Amino acid sequence: MAGAPAAMAEPRTDVTPPVVTADQVMPHLDALQRIADRDGGNRAHGTQGYRDSVAYVKAALDKAGFRTALHRFTYNGTTDYNLIADWPGGDPEHIVFAGAHLDSVAAGPGINDNGSGSAALLTTALEVSKAHLKPHRHLRFAWWGAEEAGTVGSSAYVRDLSAAERHRIDVYLNVDMAGTKNNQEWLIVDDDPEAFEAFEGYFAARKLPTAKVGTLGSDHESFNDASIPVGGFAKGLDDCYHAACDRVENVDPQTETTSTNAFISTVWQLAARR
Template identity: 75%
Template sequence: MHPTSRLYRSSVVLALCAALVGAPAAAAEPAAPAPPVITADQVMPHLDALQQIADRNGGNRAHGTPGYRDSVAYVKAALDRAGFRTALHRFTRDGVTGYNLIADWPGGDPEHVVFAGAHLDSVPMGPGINDNGSGSAALLATALQVSKAGLTPDRHLRFAWWGAEEGGLVGSRAYVKDLSAADRERIDVYLNVDMAGTTREKQLWLVVDDDPAATAAFKDWFAARDLPTFDIGIGGSDHVSFDEAGIPVGGFATGVDDCIHEACDRVENVNPRTETLSTNALINAVWQLAARH
């Protein structure tokens, strides 16, 4: 090689090195915010409040009773203070007006909705604190964490507390029936939580196996903590109303206990550790799915 050629090549290499050293680093994709982790004292007070509501109103929080209306008022007030847009969706069951509580977190893509729900009503025989005050409390604690974190999700976040579920998924079916075809299309996934705090020596989380991303979010979270799960397919809670309309669903439950639909389904019938684990699993799933398109 001619000496001049060597000199030219060296100059080019040096210039490229200088350019690379001085070039700004490529902008990294912003990492999705890590989900918060809550403790029992952030979720169990909601169950205490629902128990007190039942105690003041004949021992239950069933559809059409003051106990149910006070339960809705308690959850709605907490969400309103936290900055959610809340609305009551009305329906009729047995000649009595029922109420679903719907709460939207401002922001996120309205064409892509992550929707989480739980039924709030009990049966007339008891206060329904595990079935399903536990799911309702987990859902409320999750929503309040969204507000506390000032979460700016990619997808729009919506939460709901259903009425008259114990009468046969009445509230959730009425809500889905009243949605337009376009509004149904906007829901990317519906997540349901039912009986989140069952007291059992060997706990098992029953995971709704339908939407792949939702199933993975729950199962991976439980597996990372050596918590056993069991796939239940679609199962039989409020998410069935959404599945019937062709909306992908997910969620979980912790199984039936000895006090289901009985007067003994009180706050003492909820395992605080199980309830806290369930709430954190829901928070993690909401955080994950809210950041996806």
């Protein structure tokens, strides 16, 4: 309509998602490695390493224009936090929710498990900001704590949601161990049809092998248990799983970048849908 105010303009969803390079993703893994190195060698629940990891991600999101909040929970007598970040705009009754666990085990820095997923998620969020994306659906991102103890942080978050708040989440997308070396398949969660088709389509278009799985034993289970549709993927275990050698050198930059671009592509697609 001629002369309509800018606030009434059709949301710009940018159907073509951006494509990132390793230079945009790997620095986040380097930062998490430095945090672990200076904080006792790990980023586990209740440690300074985890708290510094949250502070690093939160600072990047705050600078990029996200509305961030710390969701508090207690496990084994220790208080910790999930980091929640909302991108302004989009239909609040229809939320695309993307997450990854940020904590490691006490045995090591957890750079593939799950710094790699956390970095892919952060890169996706920062690309949303760079694009000034105006999605149809509301976009929410989260970095979970104490997941290595058994999806504690994500379960606490979902438990604190009202029934109405749960109903507003159209889909939860999870990314875990995104940079695994020497594992050819991407393992894609087969629950939400739109999410599965988006991830599967991305990898199929590039002739990359995938496998359909019902569960990954990761954060999406907290949402699935609450009858919220879920999607996501992992690259599978590696030789340094839950070990001190799960350092930045344990992540394959090309695999990490491919995983990140797959996640960006799917978030773009699902956020644009009504």
